[in-house]
Amino acid sequence: QAVLTQPSSLSASPGASASLTCTLPGGINVGSYTIYWYQQKPGSPPQYLLRYKSDSDKHQGSGVPSRFSGSKDASANAGILVISGVQSDDEADYHCMIWHTSAAVFGGGTQLTVL
Amino acid sequence: QVQLQQWGAGLLKPSETLSLTCAVYGGSFSGYYWTWVRQPPGKGLEWIGEIRHSGSTNCNPSLKSRVTISIDTSKNQFSLKLTSVTAADTAVYYCARDLEGTIGTWGQGILVTVSS
Numbered sequence: 687q688a689v690l691t692q693p694s695s696l697s698a699s700p701g702a703s704a705s706l707t708c709t710l711p712g713g714i715n716v717g718s719y720t721i722y723w724y725q726q727k728p729g730s731p732p733q734y735l736l737r738y739k740s741d742s743d744k745h746q747g748s749g750v751p752s753r754f755s756g757s758k759d760a761s762a763n764a765g766i767l768v769i770s771g772v773q774s775d776d777e778a779d780y781h782c783m784i785w786h787t788s789a790a791v792f793g794g795g796t797q798l799t800v801l
Numbered sequence: 802q803v804q805l806q807q808w809g810a811g812l813l814k815p816s817e818t819l820s821l822t823c824a825v826y827g828g829s830f831s832g833y834y835w836t837w838v839r840q841p842p843g844k845g846l847e848w849i850g851e852i853r854h855s856g857s858t859n860c861n862p863s864l865k866s867r868v869t870i871s872i873d874t875s876k877n878q879f880s881l882k883l884t885s886v887t888a889a890d891t892a893v894y895y896c897a898r899d900l901e902g903t904i905g906t907w908g909q910g911i912l913v914t915v916s917s
Contacts, residue, residue, distance in 0.1 A: 720902065722902070722903065722904070724846075724904075731895050731897075731907035731908065731909060731910050732846065732895075732904075732907060733907070734903060734904065734905045737902075737903060745903070747905070781845060781846050783846075783848075783904075785902050788859055789848060789859070789860075789861055789862065790836075790838075790848035790904070791848070792845055792846040792847065792848065793845060794844070794845040795844075795845040795846070
């Protein structure tokens, strides 16, 4: 079964940009997949942020600020969640997900700390 | 606005069967996949499976032999059963709504602990 790799933690300063990566395993080409991103704060369920397949095939969740955006790094076989102008309220866990052979697969999540 | 409310036993002994139900309020029940996801304490999310209004299901291969997902369209409810639980099944279990691959609405979650 596919396993998505996310760094366990990342820190960012307020106002800076943060790039959270989600690396797909070898044999699965990131270009063929839509990457879904979720934000989860302690004690709460995940909340859908956005999905990204390409610049022409993407969707922002309702009410999600435009400073959250998706992209891909084909050379790294990874999806990327970019948070521009990081705010203290962005401190949370971020989970990526793909659909692979009709099953949803999540990464292990990245804990973003805003210092 | 759709809301998902879930309930079930929160403490089980090893080998027992986990049973959870999720009720859908305030939205259409058809046209969606109704989904179960779990999260062990301090760990990432794991997709368990989903069911359509028609009753067709799709499950995580790693859990498929122990999972049953069912639906009661007359009550706008869907349920999860997981047999032969062990401590590894201790997790917060979420019900959720999936539209075309986007799991956009989540229940509040329920902690299920497996302990002797």
